[in-house]
Amino acid sequence: MLAKERLRIALQKKGRLNQDSLDLLARCGITFRIASNALFARCENLPIDILLVRDDDIPTLVMDGVCDLGIVGENVLLEKQLYQYNNGHSAKFNLIRKLGFSCCRLSIAFPEKVSYARVQDLTGLRIATSYPNLLGAYLKDHHVRADILSISGSVEIAPKLGMADAICDLVSSGRTLEENGLYEASVILQSQAVLIQSLNPLSQLKEDILDLMLRRVDGVLAAKESKYILFHAPRAALQKIQSILPCFESPTIIPLEGCDEKVSVHVVSPEGVFWKTLENLKQAGASSILVMPIEKMMR
Ligand code: PRP
Numbered sequence: 667m668l669a670k671e672r673l674r675i676a677l678q679k680k681g682r683l684n685q686d687s688l689d690l691l692a693r694c695g696i697t698f699r700i701a702s703n704a705l706f707a708r709c710e711n712l713p714i715d716i717l718l719v720r721d722d723d724i725p726t727l728v729m730d731g732v733c734d735l736g737i738v739g740e741n742v743l744l745e746k747q748l749y750q751y752n753n754g755h756s757a758k759f760n761l762i763r764k765l766g767f768s769c770c771r772l773s774i775a776f777p778e779k780v781s782y783a784r785v786q787d788l789t790g791l792r793i794a795t796s797y798p799n800l801l802g803a804y805l806k807d808h809h810v811r812a813d814i815l816s817i818s819g820s821v822e823i824a825p826k827l828g829m830a831d832a833i834c835d836l837v838s839s840g841r842t843l844e845e846n847g848l849y850e851a852s853v854i855l856q857s858q859a860v861l862i863q864s865l866n867p868l869s870q871l872k873e874d875i876l877d878l879m880l881r882r883v884d885g886v887l888a889a890k891e892s893k894y895i896l897f898h899a900p901r902a903a904l905q906k907i908q909s910i911l912p913c914f915e916s917p918t919i920i921p922l923e924g925c926d927e928k929v930s931v932h933v934v935s936p937e938g939v940f941w942k943t944l945e946n947l948k949q950a951g952a953s954s955i956l957v958m959p960i961e962k963m964m965r
């Protein structure tokens with residue numbers, strides 16, 4: 667098959683999104699054998715190719731139509747989009763799914779000894795960042811004038827070197843900030859991985875592959891959050907329990923051998939189940955509660 671008849675997806679070569687993106691595709695049954703340092707790989711069982719590139723290049727590859735799809739962090743995508751607009755260009759693509767992984771935030775951080783109370787405290791400061799357009803938009807929205815120092819990496823070192831008073835960088839676990847004696851003062855953007863599509867029209871064949879892929883992506887995303895929950899409960903408590911537990915359809919109720927007042931309840935919950943919910947269930951009379959992951963789901 668000609669390469670142009672294969673759906674082409676841009677993925678991050680290395681970094682926070684790489685493994686998660688490949689895992690998502692694998693869970694969708696789209697698998698690749700990737701030689702080390704390869705920039706390109708062919709799917710073994712579907713007409714799909716991946717291009718492994720720097721995350722910063724993914725929006726451009728999709729906007730230019732070099733790739734049909736891309737998986738990228740909203741942080742990179744929005745920064746690129748603002749950069750394009752600020753330079754008089756358009757930035758067009760379709761954001762077709764939020765993928766719920768590689769979650770992080772773009773935050774302003776200060777050295778531990780410096781206090782911060784409100785956005786006006788940024789006035790006149792020098793802030794180092796790799797996201798000058800997002801930071802610029804944030805400052806403008808809040809009518810604050812500050813000096814943006816645009817650097818492409820190791821932003822967290824800038825205050826120590828006396829290059830900046832504060833930084834604006836990605837935070838996930840918070841470890842990088844802590845290791846550099848900084849604290850997170852204010853979140854300016856929440857980010858997660860998203861799937862974007864080029865505006866170039868797809869051939870019918872590619873359209874069909876995309877539909878198949880999206881059905882599977884939706885199945886994986888729905889299954890990831892959902893849990894299969896089993897427990898015993900007094901019949902009299904069932905109504906109360908249903909109000910505690912969100913579920914897709916009516917629960918399955920199974921009688922228990924030799925016990926009339928209690929039943930076994932099976933529920934698929936569309937959300938993750940927190941300890942608090944389990945405690946509420948227990949308080950309502952449930953016992954022997956099991957929460958199990960769901961691998962795939964098609965509704
Ligand atoms: C980001 C950011 C920090 C780190 C924060 O870099 O620049 O270095 O992640 O994560 P933590 O809070 O869990 O310590 P990233 O790995 O995204 O690389 P890049 O900015 O060079 O693309």
Ligand code: ZN
Pocket residue numbers: 721722
């Ligand atoms: Zn990057």
